[in-house]
Amino acid sequence: MVDRTDAKAYHRRKNAVRLLGIVFGITYALVWCWIAPAWMDRLAPALGNRWLALLCVASVVFLAQEVLLLPMSFYSGYVLEHRYDLSNETVRGWGIREVKELAVGAVLGAILLAGLYGLLWYGGRLWWLWLWFGWILLSVGLTQLFPVLILPIFYKATPIEDESLVGRLHQLAEGTGLRLSGVFRLSLSEETKKPNAMLAGLGPTRRVLLSDTLLDAFEPAEIETVFVHELGHHVRGHIHKGIVLSALAATVVIAGIVWRLGPYAGSDATQWSTAVAVLPQVFLVVLAVGFLSRPVVNAILRGFETQCDRDALTATGPEAYRSAFRKLGDMSLADPDPSKPIEVFFYDHPPISKRLALAGEAEADPSTSASAP
Numbered sequence: 001m002v003d004r005t006d007a008k009a010y011h012r013r014k015n016a017v018r019l020l021g022i023v024f025g026i027t028y029a030l031v032w033c034w035i036a037p038a039w040m041d042r043l044a045p046a047l048g049n050r051w052l053a054l055l056c057v058a059s060v061v062f063l064a065q066e067v068l069l070l071p072m073s074f075y076s077g078y079v080l081e082h083r084y085d086l087s088n089e090t091v092r093g094w095g096i097r098e099v100k101e102l103a104v105g106a107v108l109g110a111i112l113l114a115g116l117y118g119l120l121w122y123g124g125r126l127w128w129l130w131l132w133f134g135w136i137l138l139s140v141g142l143t144q145l146f147p148v149l150i151l152p153i154f155y156k157a158t159p160i161e162d163e164s165l166v167g168r169l170h171q172l173a174e175g176t177g178l179r180l181s182g183v184f185r186l187s188l189s190e191e192t193k194k195p196n197a198m199l200a201g202l203g204p205t206r207r208v209l210l211s212d213t214l215l216d217a218f219e220p221a222e223i224e225t226v227f228v229h230e231l232g233h234h235v236r237g238h239i240h241k242g243i244v245l246s247a248l249a250a251t252v253v254i255a256g257i258v259w260r261l262g263p264y265a266g267s268d269a270t271q272w273s274t275a276v277a278v279l280p281q282v283f284l285v286v287l288a289v290g291f292l293s294r295p296v297v298n299a300i301l302r303g304f305e306t307q308c309d310r311d312a313l314t315a316t317g318p319e320a321y322r323s324a325f326r327k328l329g330d331m332s333l334a335d336p337d338p339s340k341p342i343e344v345f346f347y348d349h350p351p352i353s354k355r356l357a358l359a360g361e362a363e364a365d366p367s368t369s370a371s372a373p
Helices: 004-047 050-083 091-122 127-154 163-173 220-235 238-264 272-277 279-316 318-331 340-346 352-364
Strands: 157-159 183-186 197-200 207-211
Touching: 004 050, 004 272, 004 279, 004 340, 050 091, 050 272, 050 279, 091 127, 091 238, 091 272, 127 157, 127 197, 127 207, 127 238, 163 183, 163 220, 197 220, 207 220, 220 238, 220 279, 220 318, 238 272, 238 279, 272 279, 279 318, 279 340, 279 352, 318 352
Parallel strands: 183 207
Antiparallel strands: 157 183, 197 207
């Protein structure tokens, strides 16, 4: 079993870094909201081009933030993981991953900014509506392309070679309507000792990914438990529900963006510098909406996860279920019972104690686990 003292200490430090990151992000955006107008007054005449000015402001704000956050990222992502024996990653490996994340973030950020300001300046009266549709299309596109375009940048995924295991997993998927492009072994062991699994992609790219850290440590029945849990996300339509949830969140975010940028819509050459100067306010709106909506979003996601836990419990039984989730908790040094505020703001999965409690409920009353669709 996991050392409760170590788990509490690990998560106490992790949560402190998360809270510090939130405070830093809001403070950083507020500082830029204050200095950006005066900076743009000097920068706009010198550059004379709205797109060049937007590139300069976005690059400086983004890169300065990444540099300032680097010590915090290193402490949380490397120092703590090694201190509690959860990582296999070298300093070089950590640095390479950070560069990759920076590059992917920069590309996605450039697409979002170009789309936002392009529609603001040239999209006409309904620019905000096209922005909403564009966000939904981008969300769906990224969901579909994630396992074949973005994930391979960071981790290698190969088809699982154990034919008997793959056959059993496909047998479990029969009758669910799930068409998988494959069940893949995800190479995480060079970076971490934590097990992981996910259902990723849409349509032809949909696949189940099981980490090598999980496949090498778990018994077949335990692997089947995790697989059925991931299968439950498909059966219950959680990916599509997640897209709807993203659309609702996008509506709130875009309302905030329209509030700040709407007065500067259009291609009037006298307004573009002010529109660019408002960019930090847009960042602040996104941060505020994300922070304030987090308890609601996390509660919905924890509900999804509990449904899939019940599906796994029904399909594989309390013994395999309990064994699988104990291993998941032990190998990840999970905090078995975090405080309620921490659970509300930071947990999109139920705490491990609540997940294990489902097995006890099923043994006491078998009808409580009979919820698989």
